[in-house]
Amino acid sequence: MKKDYDPQKWEVLGSEYLLRRPWLTARRDHVRLPDGTENPEYYILEYPDWVNVIARTRDGRFLLIRQYRHGLGETRYELCAGVIDPGDASPEAAARRELLEETGYGGGRWRLLSILSPNASAMTNLSYTFVAEDVEPLTEQHLEATEDITVHLLSTGEVRSLLENDEIKQALMAAPLWKYFCQHSL
Amino acid sequence: MKKDYDPQKWEVLGSEYLLRRPWLTARRDHVRLPDGTENPEYYILEYPDWVNVIARTRDGRFLLIRQYRHGLGETRYELCAGVIDPGDASPEAAARRELLEETGYGGGRWRLLSILSPNASAMTNLSYTFVAEDVEPLTEQHLEATEDITVHLLSTGEVRSLLENDEIKQALMAAPLWKYFCQHSL
Numbered sequence: 001m002k003k004d005y006d007p008q009k010w011e012v013l014g015s016e017y018l019l020r021r022p023w024l025t026a027r028r029d030h031v032r033l034p035d036g037t038e039n040p041e042y043y044i045l046e047y048p049d050w051v052n053v054i055a056r057t058r059d060g061r062f063l064l065i066r067q068y069r070h071g072l073g074e075t076r077y078e079l080c081a082g083v084i085d086p087g088d089a090s091p092e093a094a095a096r097r098e099l100l101e102e103t104g105y106g107g108g109r110w111r112l113l114s115i116l117s118p119n120a121s122a123m124t125n126l127s128y129t130f131v132a133e134d135v136e137p138l139t140e141q142h143l144e145a146t147e148d149i150t151v152h153l154l155s156t157g158e159v160r161s162l163l164e165n166d167e168i169k170q171a172l173m174a175a176p177l178w179k180y181f182c183q184h185s186l
Numbered sequence: 187m188k189k190d191y192d193p194q195k196w197e198v199l200g201s202e203y204l205l206r207r208p209w210l211t212a213r214r215d216h217v218r219l220p221d222g223t224e225n226p227e228y229y230i231l232e233y234p235d236w237v238n239v240i241a242r243t244r245d246g247r248f249l250l251i252r253q254y255r256h257g258l259g260e261t262r263y264e265l266c267a268g269v270i271d272p273g274d275a276s277p278e279a280a281a282r283r284e285l286l287e288e289t290g291y292g293g294g295r296w297r298l299l300s301i302l303s304p305n306a307s308a309m310t311n312l313s314y315t316f317v318a319e320d321v322e323p324l325t326e327q328h329l330e331a332t333e334d335i336t337v338h339l340l341s342t343g344e345v346r347s348l349l350e351n352d353e354i355k356q357a358l359m360a361a362p363l364w365k366y367f368c369q370h371s372l
Contacts, residue, residue, distance in 0.1 A: 007254040007261045007334045018205060019212065024229040026205065026212060031256065037331050043210040044257055068193040069306035070217065071230055075193045116357040119304055120255035120262070127357065145223050148193040163365070171302040171313065171357040178364030179349070
C-alpha cells in the first residue's frame with residue numbers, strides 16, 4: 001500500500017434502472033476502480049432522505065413508538081421516523097410533521113443531532129436525527145392506512161436498558177440515541 | 187388506540203421475486219395488516235447477515251479502514267466489515283476472517299458487542315459487531331479485486347472526534363462504536 005494513498009472515487013461507465021417504484025428504486029452501475037478493475041454489476045438503491053426524532057417531554061420521558069417491521073418480522077420500540085417528502089421545507093419540517101402525525105406531540109425546542117448513512121455502499125440517502133426537548137401532546141395521531149403505531153413514554157433508565165440489550169434494533173435509531181446518552185452521561 | 191394493544195404481524199398473501207442477483211435480492215410481498223388493510227406492493231430486500239469489528243491494538247489504538255463507498259460517493263473511516271459467507275462457522279469466524287483479510291491483523295480477545303438491524307422495515311438481515319482487544323499484525327492484507335482499502339491506527343480521542351462529527355457515517359458502525367465508548371466512558 002502506498003503511503004498517503006486514499007481510496008479514490010470509482011468511474012461509472014454505464015448505468016441502468018432495474019426497478020423504479022414509489023418505494024424501491026434499484027440501479028445497476030458498471031464501474032471502474034482506480035486500478036482499472038471493472039465491475040459490471042454494482043447495485044445501488046436510491047432513496048429519499050429520512051428523519052428520526054429523539055423527543056422528550058417536560059418531565060424528561062422519551063417518546064417512543066412501537067411498530068411492526070416486515071423486514072425483520074418483529075414489533076419493537078423505535079424512534080418516531082419517516083421520509084422527507086418533496087413538500088417538506090426542510091429536514092426539521094419533515095421531522096416535526098412526522099412527530100405530529102405519528103404521536104400527536106409537537107412544540108418544544110429542536111436541534112439537529114446527527115446525519116448518518118443507512119448503508120454507504122449501496123444506498124444513496126442520509127438519515128437526519130433531531131432532538132426535540134419539552135414536546136407536549138397537541139392533537140390526535142393521524143396515521144396513514146398502512147401505519148399501525150402505538151405511542152409510549154419511557155424513562156431514561158428504560159431507554160438505556162433497551163439500548164444496552166439492542167432492543168432499539170434499527171442502527172439508524174440506536175446510533176443517535178447512544179450519541180445523545182453518551183453526550184449527556186445518561 | 188386500545189390500551190394493551192401491540193402492533194401485530196402482517197399476513198403475507200403473495201410473494202414474488204423481482205431480482206435475484208448475487209448482491210441484490212428484491213422481493214415484492216402482498217400483505218394484509220391486522221385491520222384488514224391490504225398493501226399489494228411491499229418491497230423487501232434479502233441480504234445475508236453482516237459483521238463489523240471494533241479492533242484495538244495492545245496500546246489501545248483503534249484499527250480502522252478507509253474505503254470508497256459508491257452509494258454515498260465518498261471515502262471515509264470505517265470499521266472493518268463484511269458479509270457472513272456460507273463457509274463461515276459462526277459470525278465471529280466471519281469477523282475474524284474479514285479482519286485478517288482486510289487488515290492483516292488477528293489474535294486478541296474477542297466478544298460480541300451488539301446485534302442490530304440495518305433497516306428493519308425493508309431488509310431481512312442483522313449486523314453483528316465484535317470487539318477484538320489486543321489484536322496484532324499477523325500477515326499482509328488479502329484484498330479481493332474490487333476492494334481498495336487502507337488501514338489506519340487511531341487514538342481514542344481521534345475516534346471520539348470522528349463520532350462526534352458524524353464522520354463514522356454508517357449507522358451500523360456508529361451505533362456499536364457509541365455503545366462501546368459509552369460503556370467504557372471513553
